[in-house]
Amino acid sequence: MTAPDWGYVAERAAAWLYPRRCPFCDALLGPDAVQGTFCSSCKEEEERLSHRPPRLPDTEHHFYALHSALAAYYYADAVREAILLCKRGYHPWYARELADRMAVRIWGAAPAPGPGMRPKNELLLDMPLYHCIVPVPPHQPMPGVPGLPMLLARRLGILWKIPVETPLYVVRGTQAQKELDRAGRMQNARKAYACRTDADLGGKRVLLVDDIITTGATVSACALALLKAGAVDVTAAAIAADEELPKEKRTSTENEK
Ligand SMILES: [Zn+2]
Numbered sequence: 001m002t003a004p005d006w007g008y009v010a011e012r013a014a015a016w017l018y019p020r021r022c023p024f025c026d027a028l029l030g031p032d033a034v035q036g037t038f039c040s041s042c043k044e045e046e047e048r049l050s051h052r053p054p055r056l057p058d059t060e061h062h063f064y065a066l067h068s069a070l071a072a073y074y075y076a077d078a079v080r081e082a083i084l085l086c087k088r089g090y091h092p093w094y095a096r097e098l099a100d101r102m103a104v105r106i107w108g109a110a111p112a113p114g115p116g117m118r119p120k121n122e123l124l125l126d127m128p129l130y131h132c133i134v135p136v137p138p139h140q141p142m143p144g145v146p147g148l149p150m151l152l153a154r155r156l157g158i159l160w161k162i163p164v165e166t167p168l169y170v171v172r173g174t175q176a177q178k179e180l181d182r183a184g185r186m187q188n189a190r191k192a193y194a195c196r197t198d199a200d201l202g203g204k205r206v207l208l209v210d211d212i213i214t215t216g217a218t219v220s221a222c223a224l225a226l227l228k229a230g231a232v233d234v235t236a237a238a239i240a241a242d243e244e245l246p247k248e249k250r251t252s253t254e255n256e257k
Pocket residue numbers: 022023024025026027038039040041042
């Protein structure tokens with residue numbers, strides 16, 4: 001007999017005490033929740049904003065040092081709202097559902113059978129072979145509050161039973177990315193991240209996790225630092241990519257603009 005997974009038991013109990021909510025509209029998730037992670041009213045919106053295929057095109061971003069970059073959604077509308085609510089710390093619990101959406105949308109994991117349950121990777125034929133998950137470190141960390149990339153990394157680590165490591169740090173004296181334009185971001189980011197000297201990444205395939213991929217400057221710079229520290233391969237993944245929505249995915253009001 002295998003030992004019970006106490007983490008999972010505690011998770012189910014917590015989901016029963018504190019019911020899970022739809023990250024896209026905050027509705028309580030009942031038994032009719034879609035894939036255990038969002039409500040049936042958000043089904044069309046979730047589909048509309050999905051980024052398929054999840055691999056991000058080089059035409060929209062400027063990547064270097066990365067094997068590839070992946071995202072589950074476009075950074076727009078309900079997805080944007082969910083991420084902002086998570087990031088500002090009001091609704092950090094959405095991170096679990098959003099990480100589960102990443103597992104399903106990006107890597108094709110079998111969806112959770114119900115709210116508070118986990119997507120299953122055992123069924124994955126093309127199981128990702130990462131040795132560890134590394135979150136992009138926050139520029140302005142809030143004491144005691146893990147950033148959204150860390151929350152996503154932890155959840156994906158639980159789903160795939162691979163360790164979360166934090167070798168990256170922000171080099172002091174660099175500006176926050178959001179204060180800069182595109183060219184400034186590339187320049188600034190290149191020197192903004194480094195790995196701690198005691199980081200042991202030798203020979204590792206790393207999954208780098210961020211919440212949003214905008215220009216690609218941040219994830220590329222982090223990947224470069226990880227490669228310098230000995231990683232052999234870095235793939236970046238995010239909930240959403242900030243790209244122009246394809247025409248067929250725009251709402252009618254957006255098309256009129
Ligand atoms: Zn909803």
